[in-house]
Amino acid sequence: MKYKEDYGIYEISNxxxxxxxxxPFKDYVLSNYSFDKEPxxxxxxxxxxxxxxxxxxxxxxxxxxxxxGYTAFGNGPxxxxxxxxxxxQANPNSWINGYGRVDGDRAYVGKMYFGFYITKKLFIAANLxxxxxxxxxxxxxxxxxxxxxxxxNTIQAxxxxxxxxxxxxxxxxxxxxxxxxxxRLINWNAELSISLFNLFDFGSELSEYVFSxxxxxxxxxxxxxxxxxxxxIKP
Numbered sequence: 001m002k003y004k005e006d007y008g009i010y011e012i013s014n015x016x017x018x019x020x021x022x023x024p025f026k027d028y029v030l031s032n033y034s035f036d037k038e039p040x041x042x043x044x045x046x047x048x049x050x051x052x053x054x055x056x057x058x059x060x061x062x063x064x065x066x067x068x069g070y071t072a073f074g075n076g077p078x079x080x081x082x083x084x085x086x087x088x089q090a091n092p093n094s095w096i097n098g099y100g101r102v103d104g105d106r107a108y109v110g111k112m113y114f115g116f117y118i119t120k121k122l123f124i125a126a127n128l129x130x131x132x133x134x135x136x137x138x139x140x141x142x143x144x145x146x147x148x149x150x151x152x153n154t155i156q157a158x159x160x161x162x163x164x165x166x167x168x169x170x171x172x173x174x175x176x177x178x179x180x181x182x183x184r185l186i187n188w189n190a191e192l193s194i195s196l197f198n199l200f201d202f203g204s205e206l207s208e209y210v211f212s213x214x215x216x217x218x219x220x221x222x223x224x225x226x227x228x229x230x231x232x233i234k235p
Contacts, residue, residue, distance in 0.1 A: 039069025056116035100156030101135035133168035191232040
């Protein structure tokens with residue numbers, strides 16, 4: 001999507017070649033214009049798993065992914081679609097640093113889950129996970145001709161070569177443990193277990209609304225740190 005006519009002028013401001021309107025824009029042109037840079041997506045997954053019955057099990061997975069392209073102007077899910085028909089994409093200022101990570105890009109995701117019997121009756125297990133935050137871009141403004149221009153001062157997160165741009169908000173880090181002991185209770189088999197969930201609750205998983213006036217709206221949080229004690233009896 002582009003403007004049908006030239007509704008403004010370019011002028012250098014803050015070391016950027018910014019576009020200012022000299023008259024109201026009225027019409028757009030829809031066409032199959034090509035991107036200056038082609039969007040792409042890539043992913044690498046490594047998974048290692050093993051087990052031996054009644055002795056141990058182990059699972060480790062690591063994923064590196066990248067998704068880049070031009071989206072509608074802004075941060076977050078509302079600006080996640082590549083090639084969307086948006087009024088913002090007609091504005092030349094929205095293309096400044098516009099080629100960046102898409103919202104679903106999490107860069108690195110890892111999880112490890114393991115358990116083993118210390119003795120024939122005592123079992124312990126742990127679950128560790130990590131996930132990068134959503135990519136964001138810093139937004140700058142410029143005022144002239146009774147207009148306020150918004151544009152990306154950085155790209156979203158990192159570029160395709162890993163050079164840092166905007167931040168990632170916010171990552172998830174979680175560690176959970178479980179201890180289980182098997183024993184005989186009268187004539188029955190029994191299990192006593194203690195589980196610790198989210199042992200280190202950083203409360204870091206946020207989904208932010210970019211036009212919230214500076215407030216950080218926590219729309220998605222990890223479960224609170226908690227403990228669970230269980231007794232299982234098998235007649």
